[in-house]
Amino acid sequence: MTAAQADLQIDRPTVADGAVLWRIARDSKVLDLNSSYSYLLWCRDFAATSAVARDERGEAVGFITGYLRPDSPRTLLVWQVAVDEAYRGRGLAAAMLDALAARTAGEHGVDTVETTVAPGNTASERLFTAFAERHGALLEREVLFDTPDFPDGPHDPEVLHRIGPFAL
Template identity: 65%
Template sequence: MTAAQAQFQLDHPGVSDGAAIWRIARDSKVLDLNSSYSYLLWCRDFAATSVVARDERGEVAGFVTGYIRPERPRTLVVWQVAVDEAHRGHGLAGELLDGLTAKVLGAGRPVSTIETTITPDNSASQALFLSYARRHGAGVAREVLFDAGLFPDDGHLPEELYRIGPIGPGSTPV
């Protein structure tokens, strides 16, 4: 058992967690911040494919939001991952990703691929997802999904798609 597993309880988020998730995303200074309303909706509509880490007081210490791609029902898209500043550096983000995978697969979802997007300057996220792939014995394919010119705001870097798989029981890497 890792330190993160011993210290935190992984749980699906509830609507009452939306404000904490929004705050952690805002304070990360790395994530694209969505409206507070969108985090409330996320906790209502995508709780089954998202996970939070609760500290000993039940407070949200980190989160992963995700969803199943409608046109690819075996693909789980990881939208955002963030850990509260007070809890960084202990492997909690990796535990959250592993916990989300276990919860989604344990719920009978036939997920075999994880997708996420990462900007080229976000080395921490790159390391997180490459480490996840190694732990799960999965391959990683990368390509530019959204070129910088597609974004209406100036200075947005391209979003690179990381496709990780296969994952799940009995899977072998590509």
């Protein structure tokens, strides 16, 4: 953890965090915004495989939502990563990802992280490439969902990033 992160705590989200996670996702202007209801459910049902960063007042300032893949329970699928604008540029996304990977490795035997990244999302590309490098893991990429797969209008392809195996 860097000095810029020293006043922050990374832990599991609670239902009380759901509204703030929805706001951070909305304000990111990059993420596909899910319903506020889905963030509440995520904080209830997938807290064990998600992370929230809290400031000195205990307020959520960043989050990662994730789940264990049902057909590959040693794989953590990272759904969304977002950091409040006031806290960007401090390495918080990387710190949350490292903490979540370590926690799920210890509790669930996770040794692989998957996520999807839309072309042009440079911040996510850098985050997951650097994660693979830090942990000496392979990074494989392939299109998971192509533009025609999306029924609700034009959508960039989602490129699957598979990182692993790694040991933490």
